[in-house]
Amino acid sequence: xxxxxVLLTNQGIEGRALSHRLLGAGLNVVMIVSEEAGGLPDxxxxxRFARRALGDRPVDRLASAQLSGRARNTLGxxxxxxxxxxxxxQRSLDQAGIPEEWPKDIEHFRTGSVNDAVTVQRVRQARPDxxxxxxxGLLRRPILQLPAKGALNAHSSLLPHYKGPRSEFWQCYHNDxxxxxxxxxxxxxxxxxxxxxxxxxxxxxxxxxPYRMRALNTLAVIDNYAQVVADHLQGKIEPRPQGPxxxxxxxxxxxxxDLRIALKERLEQRDRHD
Numbered sequence: 520x521x522x523x524x525v526l527l528t529n530q531g532i533e534g535r536a537l538s539h540r541l542l543g544a545g546l547n548v549v550m551i552v553s554e555e556a557g558g559l560p561d562x563x564x565x566x567r568f569a570r571r572a573l574g575d576r577p578v579d580r581l582a583s584a585q586l587s588g589r590a591r592n593t594l595g596x597x598x599x600x601x602x603x604x605x606x607x608x609q610r611s612l613d614q615a616g617i618p619e620e621w622p623k624d625i626e627h628f629r630t631g632s633v634n635d636a637v638t639v640q641r642v643r644q645a646r647p648d649x650x651x652x653x654x655x656g657l658l659r660r661p662i663l664q665l666p667a668k669g670a671l672n673a674h675s676s677l678l679p680h681y682k683g684p685r686s687e688f689w690q691c692y693h694n695d696x697x698x699x700x701x702x703x704x705x706x707x708x709x710x711x712x713x714x715x716x717x718x719x720x721x722x723x724x725x726x727x728x729p730y731r732m733r734a735l736n737t738l739a740v741i742d743n744y745a746q747v748v749a750d751h752l753q754g755k756i757e758p759r760p761q762g763p764x765x766x767x768x769x770x771x772x773x774x775x776x777d778l779r780i781a782l783k784e785r786l787e788q789r790d791r792h793d
Contacts, residue, residue, distance in 0.1 A: 521547035522648040522668065522752050527633050529554055529654035532609055533737045536617045537653055537744060538625070544745035550626045550645040554633050554655045590776050593783045597730075604730035611738055634659045650706070651748055653740060658706055670706035671751065673744055675736040677718050678702040679761040682711040683769035687729035687736065692782050696725045698766070699732065701739045703747045705758055710768050714758035717747045726789055729782075 524546055528534030530553040541548050586594070612619075621627055626645070630638040639661045642650075650670035652658065663670060676686040680698035690699055700720040705713035721732075721739045750756050 523547055523549045523646055524649050524651055524748070525550045525552060525642055525645050525647040525666070527552045527554070527642075527650055527652045527655050527658070527662075527670075529556060530629065531556070531654065532605070532612065532619070533741065534654060535619065535621050536612050536741050538622050539617050540741055540745045541651065541748065542622055542625070544749060546745060546748060548622075548625055548651075549647070550628065550642070551621065552628050552630060552633060552638060552642060555629070555631050586776075589780050589784075593776070593780045596783045596787075597779070600728045600730040604728075604734040607731070608734040608737060611734075612741075617741075632656060634662055636661075638662070639665070649748070649752065651744070652706060653744065657710065660708060663706060663708065668752070671703055671716065671748060672706045672711070672713070673740045674702045674704060674711050675733065675740075676700065676702065677720065678704060678711055678715060679764040680766045681769070682764070682766075683773075684771050685729070685769065685774050687732040688774055688778075688782070689766075689769055691725065691727060691729045691732060691786075692778060694725050699725070699736075701736050701743070703744060704761075712761060714760050716751055716756045716758055717743065719743060726786060728786055 524541065526534075526538055526541060526548055528537060528551070534551075534553055538548065538551055609619075628638065628641050632638065633655050642662060643665055647666040649668045650658075650662070650666050652670055652672040658670060674682075674686070676682075676690065677698040677700040681689055690696070699722070700718060702711075702715055703717040704711065704715045707713045719739060721735050747756070
């Protein structure tokens with residue numbers, strides 16, 4: 520009997536594309552769980568309180584009015600770079616013939632968090648042998664203990680370097696091409712600390728904006744993940760423990776507005792000189 524796979528991903532185009540690639544490789548995906556982007560945990564407690572009372576839009580408008588001109592310019596630049604990267608990613612997926620819609624005839628459960636009790640129960644009912652993870656929040660013990668053969672994750676750096684979210688931002692900010700690439704690894708309760716199954720450098724030509732780098736890394740994940748899953752299930756890969764690293768484990772809140780402004784202005788200065 521084929522191993523039962525549950526895909527835990529986000530609700531973006533990359534999640535849809537990966538689901539098609541897994542199915543196209545003949546893997547037995549029995550359920551897709553897609554997690555909403557964002558969430559409240561990274562806000563300060565006054566912001567969380569205000570958002571619950573007033574909603575996101577009024578709080579966002581108030582926060583925007585208090586930003587400096589440089590910060591507002593940076594937000595506009597980030598939106599434009601994100602749009603360009605999304606269009607590049609979509610064109611690349613279209614050229615590869617990957618459908619834009621989610622696969623039909625596969626149970627699809629949308630959730631605010633892969634760790635909430637309802638989601639964990641739905642995944643339990645799917646009886647997964649393996650969880651395949653890409654683009655979700657950190658998995659907690661209740662969902663991690665469900666699959667008999669564990670969980671795999673795709674991370675956008677060459678681990679053990681640049682653990683944590685938004686690794687592309689930090690590589691671009693530090694102008695550090697050494698660890699630009701993707702890693703598929705086993706998932707434990709740590710942050711991107713499980714044993715490594717597969718790595719490949721993605722050859723990003725720094726300096727580059729992190730949105731473009733993320734799109735390149737995403738394409739590499741979509742191209743390689745299905746084969747890694749198949750090889751892992753067939754026992755063809757020997758997991759390799761991670762070694763020491765010279766880079767820290769980052770958190771979402773470490774990406775401050777001051778750092779975002781600095782990266783944007785440095786990249787714009789480079790563009791003017793090119």
